[in-house]
Amino acid sequence: MTTIMALILILFASMLLAGGRQGFVSFLGLIFNFGIVFISVVLIAMGFPYLIVTLINAVIILVVSIYFGNEQGRNADVAFITALLVVGLLVILIIPVQHWAQVQGFGVENTEDLEGLSLQLGVRFLDVSCAMTILSCLGAVAEAAVAVATGLTELQAHNHQISDAELRRTGTRVGKEIVGTAFNTLFFGFYGELLGLFIWFSRLHYSFGMVLNDKIFVSQLIMTLISAIGVVLTIPVTIGIVIYQHHHQPATTANDEHRLK
Amino acid sequence: MVRKRPAVQVKWLTIIIIVLVGGVAWLFTRYNASFYQQTVAQVEQVHNGHREKTTDEFQNKAYQQNQNLRLRILNGNRKGELVTTTNQFTTAQATDMEYRPGQQVFVHLNAKKHQKSNEMITGFKRDSVVVFLIWLTVTLLLVILKLRGSMALLSLVINAVLFFCAVQLDVRTNFNPIWLFAGLAVIFTVVTAFLIFGKSQETVVTIMATLGGTAAALLIAVFVLTATNQRGMNFEMMDYVTQQRLPLFYAGSMIGALGAIMDLSADITSSLFAIYREEPQLTFWELFLNARKIGRSIMGPLINVLFLIFVASTFPMMVLFLKNGNSWGYAYSMIMTLGIVQSLISGIGISLTVPITGLLAGGVCEMKVLK
Structure with a gap:
């Protein structure tokens, strides 16, 4: 048995142990998401337009991440609309930032890995970088959107006459917890991913300035900061959508409709 | 109505401060060459050569193109001097890149002063982007969560310092x-x-x-x-x-x-x-x-x-x-x-x-x- 197969079985067992049926559905969601990410990179390598491939697959990943393994209802709908809006904003940020930072492809630290490989390819690695950054932020945005939306819709279900100010206050309070949570996840993920590189920097006595301008370091830092920005943006966008719906459709009927479903 | 006014004024003040901080930080990264030990230069002029088509053994069709660059050195004892160099980039731009006027780069200057074309570009200066994104993250955090967001920042900074120390320990022991x-x-x-x-x-x-x-x-x-x-x-x-x-x-x-x-x-x-x-x-x-x-x-x-x-x-x-x-x-x-x-x-x-x-x-x- 390969290592990956064994670990997949253990992950399956522990998700089942921790979450029962919901754990099973989340596990399926992960496998499905992996398939989508893998197809994305293959399609981009085959020369399909990267932005179309990435955006379509991003929407699919958001659907899977938000509707799989969550109780479906108004909170999931709000979270999905929020996530779409935030990812849209992030894409508008990611593309110019990637052109500005020029972190596509490989750094001098990769030289050894590139031996014997042709770099005269028809694919623009700047596009690959944009696709990578867009797909990598989806998980963080989806997680934050679900958490804030659930907190707000629960509050609204308890009290239909709730004021905008109260919604804003609660949204910000839930948001604060989410930001603390997500930042730890994101930055520890960043350290874990780049541990080897940081040791490399230290062994070869890179100066602070060299690290700050290093292609790989900046590339990964951009991914992490974009996800962090996505998480923070999720808070006002969710609050805005909940308040908008609160005013434009009576809360009672909206809730009843979903109960009937 | 009367109560609204101060709130609006505070907001304007916040916006001005935020933009000012961002602007100053950005300007600093444009003019911080003297803080670097490596030589920093700015691309002043670019002359693009013609594109050459290439095909590799896997039938990947691409092109490569030459550029003649004129760089102005921004620090060191040759500060202000103009030098010329050549650059080659490919479609993929996986390890090379196309330069544009206004970009700043790190260069390795040859010891002999008048050997013109041997100025080698060793890296691209990316600190402006990093500073911009950090500024954006911190600003959004503080605007949206007010002071409550600062706790997340504090824990980030402490953890980064701890991580740095651990890496140093790993390398030295x-x-x-x-x-x-x-x-x-x-x-x-x-x-x-x-x-x-x-x-x-x-x-x-x-x-x-x-x-x-x-x-x-x-x-x-x-x-x-x-x-x-x-x-x-x-x-x-x-x-x-x-x-x-x-x-x-x-x-x-x-x-x-x-x-x-x-x-x-x-x-x-x-x-x-x-x-x-x-x-x-x-x-x-x-x-x-x-x-x-x-x-x-x-x-x-x-x-x-x-x-x-x-x-x-x-x-x-x-x-x-x-x-x-x-x-x-x-x-x-x-x-x-x-x-x-x-x-x-x-x-x-x-x-x-x-x-x-x-x-x-x-x-x-x-x-x-x-x-």
Whole structure:
């Protein structure tokens, strides 16, 4: 048995142990998401337009991440609309930032890995970088959107006459917890991913300035900061959508409709 | 109406301060050449040559193009001098790039002063982008969450400093990196838990649950990798290796999962203690089931966050391998397996944290009743 197969079985067992049926559905969601990410990179390598491939697959990943393994209802709908809006904003940020930072492809630290490989390819690695950054932020945005939306819709279900100010206050309070949570996840993920590189920097006595301008370091830092920005943006966008719906459709009927479903 | 006015004025003042801080920081990165030891130059003029078509052995059609660049040196004893150099870039721009006027680069100047074309560009200056994104993140955090957002920033800064110290220790000593970074994980956990909860029972439970979950993930990883002889994992493609691969891989996986595990156990602990305070008559088993209920809805999205980051990071290498005539299966097994194993280890840690936190938090709550 390969290592990956064994670990997949253990992950399956522990998700089942921790979450029962919901754990099973989340596990399926992960496998499905992996398939989508893998197809994305293959399609981009085959020369399909990267932005179309990435955006379509991003929407699919958001659907899977938000509707799989969550109780479906108004909170999931709000979270999905929020996530779409935030990812849209992030894409508008990611593309110019990637052109500005020029972190596509490989750094001098990769030289050894590139031996014997042709770099005269028809694919623009700047596009690959944009696709990578867009797909990598989806998980963080989806997680934050679900958490804030659930907190707000629960509050609204308890009290239909709730004021905008109260919604804003609660949204910000839930948001604060989410930001603390997500930042730890994101930055520890960043350290874990780049541990080897940081040791490399230290062994070869890179100066602070060299690290700050290093292609790989900046590339990964951009991914992490974009996800962090996505998480923070999720808070006002969710609050805005909940308040908008609160005013434009009576809360009672909206809730009843979903109960009937 | 009268009350609205000061609020608006404060907002304007905030916006002005934010823009001013951002502008000053950006200007600083444009004019900070004198702080660098390396020579910094700015691209002043670009003359593009004609495009040459290329075809490699895998029938990849691309072009390469030459540029003549005129650079102005911004620091050192040749500051202000204009030099010319040539640059070649390809369609892919994987290791090279197309320069445009206004961009700043690092150059290596030849010792002989008048040897004109040998000025070599050694790197691209990216500090402006980094500063811009940090400015944007901090601004959004403080505008949207006000002062409450500063706690997240504080914990970020403390953790970054701790991580830096651990890396220094790893390089300067011969400790096994697994033990070294396990020690770091303990310190990270204790510091972060105190920042979230202060001095309380929640802190103790969170620390114990986080360490339990991380240790479980690491032990399972070591056990499985040893038992299966790492079959199917290709460590030769592991990036940036300067020391033994396997311990480094374990240490990276442990640190990578730690943040998510910590967050999950903190979330469950705080909700469970809140429930217990409202209904102190709940039994251990009911508390445990509550922990599972809270945990299972966070668990999936949290595993997803790390999974997407770890897998998406392999994109450039995947594209390179696929375009070099390798099959999907070979590219997957060479490039993606390490990232997937890392996500699986963190996933196992995250899901096991749910019952571990439930047991610990339920136990601590019940013990208080017995007293």
